[in-house]
Amino acid sequence: MNVVYDSRRPSSIGSYDAEKLEAKAREVTMSNHSAFLYVFGSAGSCSTDRANKKAFEKWSFIPKMLVDASDRTLEVVLVRRLYSVSPTSRPLLLAPIGVHGLLNKDGEVTTSRAAAKVGVPFITSTASTRSLEDVAEANGDGQRWYQLYWYVLINIVRRAKKGGYTACIVTLDTMCMGWRPYDLDKAYLPFKHGIGIQVGTSDPAFMSTQDLEARPDERIPFPFDPAELDAKRARGDEHEIQMQMLGKNWSRQIHSGLFRTWEELAFVRKHWEGPLILKGILSVDDAVKAMEVGCDGIVVSNHGGRQIDGSIPSLVALEKITADPRVQTAQVEGKFTVLFDSGIRRGSDVVKAIALGAQAVLLYGLAISGEQGVEEVVRGILCEAEITLGLCGYSNLSQIWGKKDKIMEKMDIGLYSP
Numbered sequence: 416m417n418v419v420y421d422s423r424r425p426s427s428i429g430s431y432d433a434e435k436l437e438a439k440a441r442e443v444t445m446s447n448h449s450a451f452l453y454v455f456g457s458a459g460s461c462s463t464d465r466a467n468k469k470a471f472e473k474w475s476f477i478p479k480m481l482v483d484a485s486d487r488t489l490e491v492v493l494v495r496r497l498y499s500v501s502p503t504s505r506p507l508l509l510a511p512i513g514v515h516g517l518l519n520k521d522g523e524v525t526t527s528r529a530a531a532k533v534g535v536p537f538i539t540s541t542a543s544t545r546s547l548e549d550v551a552e553a554n555g556d557g558q559r560w561y562q563l564y565w566y567v568l569i570n571i572v573r574r575a576k577k578g579g580y581t582a583c584i585v586t587l588d589t590m591c592m593g594w595r596p597y598d599l600d601k602a603y604l605p606f607k608h609g610i611g612i613q614v615g616t617s618d619p620a621f622m623s624t625q626d627l628e629a630r631p632d633e634r635i636p637f638p639f640d641p642a643e644l645d646a647k648r649a650r651g652d653e654h655e656i657q658m659q660m661l662g663k664n665w666s667r668q669i670h671s672g673l674f675r676t677w678e679e680l681a682f683v684r685k686h687w688e689g690p691l692i693l694k695g696i697l698s699v700d701d702a703v704k705a706m707e708v709g710c711d712g713i714v715v716s717n718h719g720g721r722q723i724d725g726s727i728p729s730l731v732a733l734e735k736i737t738a739d740p741r742v743q744t745a746q747v748e749g750k751f752t753v754l755f756d757s758g759i760r761r762g763s764d765v766v767k768a769i770a771l772g773a774q775a776v777l778l779y780g781l782a783i784s785g786e787q788g789v790e791e792v793v794r795g796i797l798c799e800a801e802i803t804l805g806l807c808g809y810s811n812l813s814q815i816w817g818k819k820d821k822i823m824e825k826m827d828i829g830l831y832s833p
Contacts, residue, residue, distance in 0.1 A: 428784045436780070437455065447638045452601070453514070456596075457724075458724045461720065462725050470729070472826070473827075474771075477824055489804070508560070509779070511586075511694075512540060517639055528786055531553075531555050538562050539560070541669065543614050544635050545613055546631050547574050548631060550578075560580055561584070565675050590670075590675065609635070613630075616630045616661060617630055621665070677704060693714070694714035694716055695717075697729070702739065711752060712753060715756075716757050728757070733755050733772060736772070753774055754777060755768045756778075759777070762797065762799025763799060765797075766800050770815045
């Protein structure tokens with residue numbers, strides 16, 4: 416923080432305030448406004464998105480005074496095999512957001528490089544606009560995980576292993592796409608134009624089913640203009656016709672509308688020997704079931720409000736799940752990790768989630784200032800989290816983890832009001 420004050424210069428991204436950053440992202444993407452709405456839009460009336468944020472306001476800190484919190488650390492240790500114990504371990508990961516190439520010409524390469532510099536894991540989405548190998552190269556010695564939509568070609572899992580991805584996150588809440596008016600109003604879905612399918616087009620196994628060669632170095636057009644690409648197709652542009660055909664076929668696999676079952680998880684477990692995390696868990700029963708079938712952890716998440724309008728806020732679900740004694744015991748014994756996303760906007764939110772039993776949180780952001788912008792946002796949130804921790808009278812996260820009743824008071828604030 417003193418670095419900013421001593422420099423006499425404001426942030427290069429314009430602000431450290433989350434709402435101002437989102438407003439600026441809207442501004443810088445104005446020429447490609449549909450891309451902004453695709454990334455920031457939510458399901459239905461956006462009530463779940465609002466509730467995710469409001470849920471944090473229900474909790475207020477109770478600071479302790481005259482406690483020596485001069486030396487502070489945000490070091491965390493997650494379930495076995497996920498994190499090594501080191502001073503660089505942080506309670507934050509960059510979430511598996513798809514289609515980064517809508518907001519930055521280098522897409523996931525930019526974000527993964529920034530994650531490595533800041534020392535937080537990067538989670539690569541199946542809906543990436545760059546190949547697994549490109550992202551791994553940019554991430555270098557950083558920690559990286561792979562997020563898998565249910566449909567998977569075994570070869571993609573093999574590529575993830577070879578590329579140094581150490582954990583696999585299986586997303587459960589996208590068996591079909593949510594009802595998103597912002598996108599429906601514009602008939603805007605990048606995958607239909609072959610945007611965000613580059614994990615597939617770079618995969619020899621998938622491309623062989625299309626009678627085509629893999630394209631490991633494929634680059635998508637930036638900025639993405641659906642009307643321009645449709646005009647090319649109408650003029651008979653062979654490349655564009657092929658890309659839209661590939662997009663259609665890949666989408667049929669990823670968002671097939673086929674709802675999978677717990678029994679079918681065995682297929683994923685068979686082909687991924689490393690840590691397996693289930694994303695989209697919102698009930699105690701499902702969290703316990705995840706433990707019973709041998710998963711290493713969960714992400715308590717409602718997909719940022721993008722799938723179900725009126726879903727339980729993720730923070731409310733987190734409180735219920737981590738209150739279960741079976742989950743608590745598994746966490747304490749290091750056998751099960753509970754991660755969290757949906758609603759995190761600032762460092763104080765991170766501290767609240769940790770106090771409610773999360774072991775780390777997932778974050779997104781890329782639209783402003785590219786790699787430097789990602790770095791500044793992450794550093795800012797970590798800095799605020801550390802300051803909040805100290806001002807509350809604590810020097811490390813283990814002192815507050817799961818101790819919500821000790822460090823916070825639950826307030827009576829309406830969740831679903833605009």
